[in-house]
Amino acid sequence: MTSSESSTAPDFRALLCVNGAEEHIQLCLLAAADPARGGEAYHLLHFEEHAIAGRANPVLVPAMQRVLQQCAIPLELGALGVACVRGPGSFTGLRLTLSACLGLAEALDLPLAGMDYLPLAASAALSRMDDDVQSGSLFIASHARRRQIYCQGFSIPGGEPLTRPDVLALEEVPAFIAAHPGPHYLAGTGLERNKAPLGALLADAGLTISALTPEQCRPAAATFLAAAPSLSFSRRPIEPLYLRGSDAEENLPSIAALRGLSVDEAESKIRRARSNSA
Structure with missing residues (x-):
């Protein structure tokens, strides 16, 4: 899919944006500016998404490879930047996408940038709201776990953050919303x-x-296109945005007990595994 939409771009030739924060894997490939031809903006080359239902692993890397090949993006130094949603969201989806993007960047010495999911979702929602909605507060509430949500508030129509992203129990949501101007x-x-x-x-x-x-x-193709100019790139791994502990971490006492371990023994094994993999 191609588009005439555009936005200001940095110096590499193409940017691959990857999102796995919720139940879809999204890949958005943008062509960067070509100063030699007077270009000043990104242009959309390709956008696709896959409903994964917890099965991102067999989809993600083959889709990344195919998109880059189909769009004739050379995998060489200076050709590609990589941006990945860092959270909050599904632990499995985030870890897989962040790991895949890091592997690609490490292998080819590519620059990386992180994107926060809730502002992307807010940008998409604001772009789809009726034009007569000109004031109030928008709250993005994505699933965290049973009776918990990741939530952040944004102004209407500008989309400026009203709050920091947070993880809330359902009982905390009314007060969180009521603290900001309506309509909500x-x-x-x-x-x-x-x-x-x-x-x-x-x-x-x-x-x-x-x-x-x-x-x-x-998020849609236009969402990533709009977000691209504000991205900050480096050669460092993207820091995940986890707002709560994983289910495994929170359930460590019961998981350890099933294996005949104390919590201290289980934590010691985890520390050694992390040290050995560093």
């Missing part, structure tokens, strides 16, 4: 998976919320 809009998989309990909590707090669908806040 809420979108994301965290809302979709908790409609009944969250709706009851918001009603009890006397809050009227306009709900958007998860599809309305799913």
Whole structure:
């Protein structure tokens, strides 16, 4: 898919953006500016997404390879930049995408940039809202775990962050929203998976919320195109944005007990494994 959409670009010839924060793998390939031809902007070369349902591993790397080959992007020094969503989101999806992007960058000495998921989702939602919506607060609520969401607030229409990203229990959401000016809009998989309990909590707090669908806040090609100019690149690994401990970490006592280990013994084994893999 090609497009005439464009935005300001840095100095490499193409930028691959990768997102695995939720239930889709998204790949967006942008062609960078060509100063020799008077170019000043990124242009969209290709965008695709795959519903993965927890099975990103067999999809991700082959899709990355195919997209780069089909678009004739040479894998050589200076040809490609790589940007990857760093969270918050699915631990499995984030670890796979961050690892795949790091492996590609390490092998070819490519620059890396991290992207935060909730601002991307907010940008997508704002671009799909009716033009007559000119004030209020938008809250992106993505699924974290049972009765927990990742949440961040943004101004309407500009999309400036009103809060930092946070992980909230459902019971904390009404106060989080009420602290910011209305009208209030809420979108994301965290809302979709908790409609009944969250709706009851918001009603009890006397809050009227306009709900958007998860599809309305799913990043699209234009979302990555708009985000590209503000990215900061380096040769360092992208730092993941984890707002809570993983299920394995939080359940370590029970997992250790099943293996006949104390918590201290299990933590010692984890430290040794991390040290050996460094």
